[in-house]
Amino acid sequence: MTICSVNKVNKMYGGNSIFENISFEIKEKDRIGLVGRNGSGKSTLFRLLSGEETPDEGHIHWKKGIQIGYLKQIPDFEKEDTTKEVLLTAFSQLLEIAESMRVCEEAMSEEIDELKLNTFIKRYGDLQEQFTRGGGYEIEAAIEKIVNGLNIGQLLDRSFASLSGGEKTKVGLALILLKQPDLLLLDEPTNHLDLMAVEWLGEFLQEYPGTTVVISHDRYFLDEVITKVLDLEDGEINCYQTEFSGFVKEKEARLLNEFQAYQEQQKKMKKMKEAIKRLRDWANRANPPNEGLHKRARNMERALERMEKLARPVLQRKKMNLEMEAGGRSGKDVIIFEEVSKQFGDRVLFQNVHIHVTYQDHVAIVGENGTGKSTLIHLILGDHDPDEGIVKIGSNVKVGYLSQNVYQDIENETVIDKFREEIAVTEGEARRILARFLFYGHTVFRKVSQLSGGERMRLRLAQLMYQDVNLLILDEPTNHLDIESREVLEEALEDFNGTIVAVSHDRYFLNKLFQKIYWIESKTVHAFAGNYTWAREKLEEKRSSGKPKEDNRKKASPVQPSEDHTVKESDIVATYEKEVEKLEQEINELDIKLEETGDLEEMQSLFGQKQKLEFKLEKVYEQLMEALD
Secondary structure, three states, X not given: XXXXXXXXXXXXXXXXXXXXXXXXXXXXXXXXXXXOOOOOOHHHHHHHHHOOOOOOEXXXXXOOOOOEEEOOOOOOOOOOOEHHHHHHHHHHHHHHHHHHHHHHHHHHHOOOOHHHHHHHHHHHHHHHHHHHHOXXXXXXXXXXXXXXXXXXXXXXXXXXXXXXXXXHHHHHHHHHXXXXXXXXXXXXXXXXXXXXXXXXXXXXXXXXXXEEEEEOOOHHHHHHHOOEEEEEEOOEXXXXXXXXXXXXXXXXXXXXXXXXXXXXXXXXXXXXXXXXXXXXXXXXXXXXXXXXXHHHXXXXXXXXXXXXXXXXXXXXXXXXXXXXXXXOOOOOEXXXXXXXXXXXXXXXEEEEEEEEEEOOOEEEEEEOOOOOHHHHHHHHHOOXXXXXXXXXXXXXXXXXXXOOOOOOOXXXXXHXXXXXXXXXXXXXXXHHHHHHOOOOHHHHHOEHHHOOHHHHHHHHHHHHHOOOOOEEEEEOOOOOOOHHHHHHHHHHXXXXXXXXXXXXXXXXXXXXXXXXXXXXXXXXXEEEOOXXXXXXXXXXXXXXXXXXXXXXXXXXXXXXOOHHHOOOHHHHHHHHHHHHXXXXXXXXXXXXXXXXXXXXXXXXXXXXXXXXXXXXXXXXXXXXXXXXX
């Protein structure tokens, strides 16, 4: 059954068309991913679907009586309302019934005549039936399930007004999930969640009884949650009946087919134009001029005019141009933590931490929110001092730091001014560089405070690219970036010949780039030589073994990992061998595509992709040889 239909809808902002004449349907129990580049109009479409805004032209029809939950719609509450009280508003009708039951109980406890007593007993029975049917006795369990899943238990007793923007978003998400609307609209629901909460939300939405539409740039999350894709691009929308990975392949195949059809039409049009020209030439050379040939030329010209012209599909869109080169090599030892402990007040974050990062390592720090990931980063940066232990930074280490809250406190500076504040170049050169990061023309004079999260991230990446750094410290670098920009960032980081330390909740990003994971859990930092999926499996094995967690205390020299850090050599070798096999397969697939294509632009793109994969394969081979030695 269709619960929402969008029919020939147009929307404009400030004279600019966001989309034109778009139509699609949302059916009951659909799990849809709404995808598209930043600025394509996804959030605008959500506001239309939620009823928050109306289309300029066209119509949106909803199923009668439908309840819509929109994540961006975080209601205001009284200043003194706690987070728990906010969450309880999801059950306002049930709580009203509970209050009526309480009134009945009080009345029945008083001395009243039998007729009134029987009336109250019947009333109480009806109310109790409604309360039970609506799940009134499961309210606390429902709240506990959502609160634990999203890891927001520490917020329950705090006033909602005192929460940060990210915390309010998480509470807003919890409130919507508790309400269980018929149509659930989630705009980037994973942005403020930690890894465990992201995984929990994915599982929760798979079983959600209503209809779900999600905007997300988290590729693993989309694959877990959705079964249908709406692709919003260039003001048009296309529907794909598949999960996200299948959509990527189907869209690529569709674009190639459209490009082939465009090329065929262009060849046909060229031949028709040549034929028209020849016919007219022959007709004019005849003596007297041949009217029959002129007529045939005119008929062919009309047929050419009536032909529905195919637009040239864009195979290679403008992407952020990011290439990062390390500023000289650092010493072999980049970061060393020896028996480091840190607490704030009475709250202990972690104890006896040992971390060893060497030159060209790609290291990720993961853990639930509040476990101390950002504190570890600030210890490396020297913003905090350890309460116990030593933090050492190696020789010739030049740090570039990307904060997840980048440029939040800036008010009046423009994009170009902020860029030149750290990069000493002329205005013309600055504009040329910023154009590579998708800041074109007058947009370089926009105030930084007016930029979206993704635009601020791109501006900071532009600075980092031109700074003399060999250690990148990245705090949630993929937040707010669309999928294409994430892919560009991943390629640049793969080719970066320095050292990388990152905090991230993007599992695709973690698995693709990082082969050493430091996982914070229960005040302990565990180390794993492998990617995120590997680390998660090994940590799960530790938890299920029932053995007490070993601390990270060094048992040998200060730079050798303890037993808690080691992974079997054969396992490390197997990890690299799998990566080699995967890369070789991807290179073979590109070779096949290169043989099949006849398009120069596509050929150049495929060659570029192949060169990057071959470079990565060479690095993995080197790591494999080191492991075997």
